[in-house]
Amino acid sequence: PATATKSLPQPQDKLLGGLLSAAFEESSCQSRYKSSLYRKKSPFPLSPYLVQKLRKYEAYHKKCGPGTKRYRKAIGQLKAGRNADNAECKYVVWFPCNGLGNRMLTIASTFLYALISNRVLLMHVAAEQEGLFCEPFPGSSWVLPGDFPHNNPQGLHIGAPESYVNMLKNNVVRNDDPGSVSASSLPPYVYLHVEQFRLKLSDNIFCDEDQLILNKFNWMILKSDSYFAPALFMTPMYEKELEKMFPQKESVFHHLGRYLFHPTNKVWGIVSRYYEAYLARVDEKIGFQIRIFPEKPIKFENMYDQLTRCIREQRLLPELGTAEPANTTAEAGKVKAVLIASLYSGYYEKIRGMYYENPTKTGEIVAVYQPSHEEQQQYTSNEHNQKALAEIYLLSYCDKIAMSAWSTFGYVAYSFAGVKPWILLRPDWDKERSEVACVRSTSVEPCLHSPPILSCRAKKEVDAATVKPYVRHCEDVGFGLKLF
Numbered sequence: 318p319a320t321a322t323k324s325l326p327q328p329q330d331k332l333l334g335g336l337l338s339a340a341f342e343e344s345s346c347q348s349r350y351k352s353s354l355y356r357k358k359s360p361f362p363l364s365p366y367l368v369q370k371l372r373k374y375e376a377y378h379k380k381c382g383p384g385t386k387r388y389r390k391a392i393g394q395l396k397a398g399r400n401a402d403n404a405e406c407k408y409v410v411w412f413p414c415n416g417l418g419n420r421m422l423t424i425a426s427t428f429l430y431a432l433i434s435n436r437v438l439l440m441h442v443a444a445e446q447e448g449l450f451c452e453p454f455p456g457s458s459w460v461l462p463g464d465f466p467h468n469n470p471q472g473l474h475i476g477a478p479e480s481y482v483n484m485l486k487n488n489v490v491r492n493d494d495p496g497s498v499s500a501s502s503l504p505p506y507v508y509l510h511v512e513q514f515r516l517k518l519s520d521n522i523f524c525d526e527d528q529l530i531l532n533k534f535n536w537m538i539l540k541s542d543s544y545f546a547p548a549l550f551m552t553p554m555y556e557k558e559l560e561k562m563f564p565q566k567e568s569v570f571h572h573l574g575r576y577l578f579h580p581t582n583k584v585w586g587i588v589s590r591y592y593e594a595y596l597a598r599v600d601e602k603i604g605f606q607i608r609i610f611p612e613k614p615i616k617f618e619n620m621y622d623q624l625t626r627c628i629r630e631q632r633l634l635p636e637l638g639t640a641e642p643a644n645t646t647a648e649a650g651k652v653k654a655v656l657i658a659s660l661y662s663g664y665y666e667k668i669r670g671m672y673y674e675n676p677t678k679t680g681e682i683v684a685v686y687q688p689s690h691e692e693q694q695q696y697t698s699n700e701h702n703q704k705a706l707a708e709i710y711l712l713s714y715c716d717k718i719a720m721s722a723w724s725t726f727g728y729v730a731y732s733f734a735g736v737k738p739w740i741l742l743r744p745d746w747d748k749e750r751s752e753v754a755c756v757r758s759t760s761v762e763p764c765l766h767s768p769p770i771l772s773c774r775a776k777k778e779v780d781a782a783t784v785k786p787y788v789r790h791c792e793d794v795g796f797g798l799k800l801f
């Protein structure tokens with residue numbers, strides 16, 4: 318029948334308007350095709366230029382990736398301690414740092430960097446991250462092979478002599494005349510430490526003269542805990558190219574995230590079972606993500622009070638009534654599902670209890686769910702990460718999202734969704750409660766918590782938000798920056 322045909326996804330939609338490559342076997346990674354069916358269509362059109370760039374990248378990755386003759390040659394050079402002139406393939410090797418949300422933000426930033434600096438992205442996959450994501454590039458792999466010679470994460474820290482900033486300090490490289498530096502005069506690899514060290518990304522990285530030198534290294538190892546994509550936009554030599562790839566800058570992570578991250582069939586099983594059981598047939602889905610950070614503990618009562626203030630002020634859930642309403646309002650009988658992501662069960666218990674014990678004024682039904690409550694954050698547990706990933710995805714299917722300030726877990730979820738969240742602000746350092754319960758984000762981009770120094774060698778503080786028309790300060794992290 319006509320209606321049934323109409324609801325079938327069109328092939329073009331399946332590949333998200335050309336964002337995804339058509340070269341994959343569908344059954345190997347079901348989430349790639351099915352996840353978008355749980356969401357509304359993306360509000361951000363894709364630029365054909367980005368699509369072209371992705372297809373070119375895929376061909377490059379296939380040509381230079383693990384298992385190829387060119388890869389063996391490049392590894393051979395690295396092992397021999399040489400940085401060859403005119404190398405055909407260049408690589409950036411990503412190393413993990415912090416939890417899953419941070420990792421997804423840095424993988425996407427590193428991929429964007431790979432795209433604009435013409436490098437192949439490879440990932441050091443630690444045991445806790447195995448089996449979470451499908452391969453994103455057809456006919457190849459993004460997993461760093463075990464024979465990589467500099468495989469020890471312990472050696473990657475701010476003081477490492479291979480770090481670019483330390484190479485500059487120690488006069489191993491100079492950045493005053495990049496044109497005169499030949500690749501073969503450089504060490505065999507460079508380490509780029511992009512950490513929000515004292516909440517300021519290292520200087521001497523997002524500057525033209527430094528990028529010109531960095532681009533001469535055939536191997537780069539990168540470790541970061543930050544969504545540094547906005548810093549790439551602020552690097553003058555990349556500004557134009559990025560503008561062409563993302564005419565709507567608010568959609569950077571939204572598109573790159575949907576391109577790169579596809580839960581494996583195992584994790585997709587968790588996501589789709591839960592979605593079909595509790596969320597598929599409701600009228601509206603509202604996600605609450607409550608994250609308590611060890612460095613800024615907030616008492617349960619205070620956080621719960623802030624959440625309910627936000628719900629009330631922003632009218633996120635139906636008001637409670639005193640008596641069962643007559644079944645006459647337009648809303649009566651509609652079901653709103655509340656999905657709670659939190660390490661603790663308290664918020665779920667109280668909100669569920671509230672709607673269990675009291676009617677709503679409109680006769681709407683509120684169903685409250687929480688997939689897991691792990692109690693403790695466990696960076697190194699694979700099963701724990703599977704659940705975390707599943708919950709990021711489940712949150713990303715919500716129509717409305719309220720999330721804890723500062724949380725990269727929440728950033729990933731709303732950015733996938735393409736939904737501007739309400740952010741539950743963090744109390745000031747000397748306060749236990751936040752006066753303002755929540756504010757609406759002005760962008761679906763994640764926040765870069767720690768901007769770089771804009772003026773590069775001039776070393777004077779310039780507020781990027783006042784000079785770059787495409788970044789503004791984040792609602793939750795005053796000195797942070799986000800694209801919009």
Ligand code: GDP
Binds near residue numbers: 418708
């Ligand atoms: P952030 O610390 O909030 O920026 O987010 P991260 O994802 O980087 O690190 C937090 C980690 O704690 C997650 O990756 C999970 O392992 C765990 N975690 C935090 N909140 C939740 C939650 O609501 N559900 C689950 N399953 N895990 C969580």
